Amino acid sequence: MRLPWDTGEKIEWYDMRGLYYEFEWGATIDVWPTPAWCDQCQDFVNGEMIPSLQSLEDELAQLRDPTSARSRFYTDDEPPFDEPLYRARSKQLYANAINEAELRVDWRRDRAAPPKCLLCGSAKVTFPDETNATMMTGRGLVEVKMAGFCSAVFMNWFFTPEGDRIPRKTRPSYWHLPGEDP
Numbered sequence: 084m085r086l087p088w089d090t091g092e093k094i095e096w097y098d099m100r101g102l103y104y105e106f107e108w109g110a111t112i113d114v115w116p117t118p119a120w121c122d123q124c125q126d127f128v129n130g131e132m133i134p135s136l137q138s139l140e141d142e143l144a145q146l147r148d149p150t151s152a153r154s155r156f157y158t159d160d161e162p163p164f165d166e167p168l169y170r171a172r173s174k175q176l177y178a179n180a181i182n183e184a185e186l187r188v189d190w191r192r193d194r195a196a197p198p199k200c201l202l203c204g205s206a207k208v209t210f211p212d213e214t215n216a217t218m219m220t221g222r223g224l225v226e227v228k229m230a231g232f233c234s235a236v237f238m239n240w241f242f243t244p245e246g247d248r249i250p251r252k253t254r255p256s257y258w259h260l261p262g263e264d265p
C-alpha cells in the first residue's frame with residue numbers, strides 16, 4: 084500500500100559532469116554531484132555531495148599504500164599491463180589519483196558551508212535516503228532512477244571551495260560514445 088505522501092512518481096537523475104572546485108592558486112578537483120531536492124528551484128536537481136573528512140582520509144591512506152586493493156587498480160602489472168606503455172600510463176594515473184585525493188582532503192578540512200544546489204547555490208536542499216532509491220521532495224516522496232552516463236551533460240562550470248559558482252563564460256558540451264555523431 085502506498086503512503087499518502089508517496090507520489091508514485093519516478094524521476095530520472097542525470098549527473099552533471101564538468102563541474103570543478105577551483106582553489107585560489109588555480110588547482111581544480113571534480114565536484115561530486117548527487118540527486119537532491121532544492122526548495123528554491125522547487126525542483127529535483129544536482130546537489131553537492133560532501134563526504135565526511137574521515138572517509139576522504141581513509142581513501143587517501145588506501146591510495147598511499149601501494150598494496151591496498153584500491154591502489155592495485157593502478158599498480159597491478161600482470162600481463163598485458165606489464166608493457167612499458169601501460170606502466171608509464173598507470174604510474175601517471177596513480178600519481179594523479181593521490182594528488183586529487185590530497186586536494187580533496189584539504190578541501191573538506193576547510194569547507195564550512197553546508198551542501199548547496201549546484202544550479203542556484205541555495206543550501207535549502209534535501210537528499211535521498213542512503214540507498215539513493217527514494218527521496219522526499221516538495222512534491223512528495225519520489226523514486227529516484229539513476230540515468231546512464233552517456234547522456235550526461237558536460238558543463239565546464241567552476242565553483243569556489245565553498246560551493247559558490249564562479250561567474251565565467253562557459254559553453255556546455257556533451258559526452259559521446261565512440262562512433263556517435265557529435
Ligand SMILES: [Zn+2]
Pocket residue numbers: 121122123124125128200201202203204205
Ligand atoms: Zn536550486
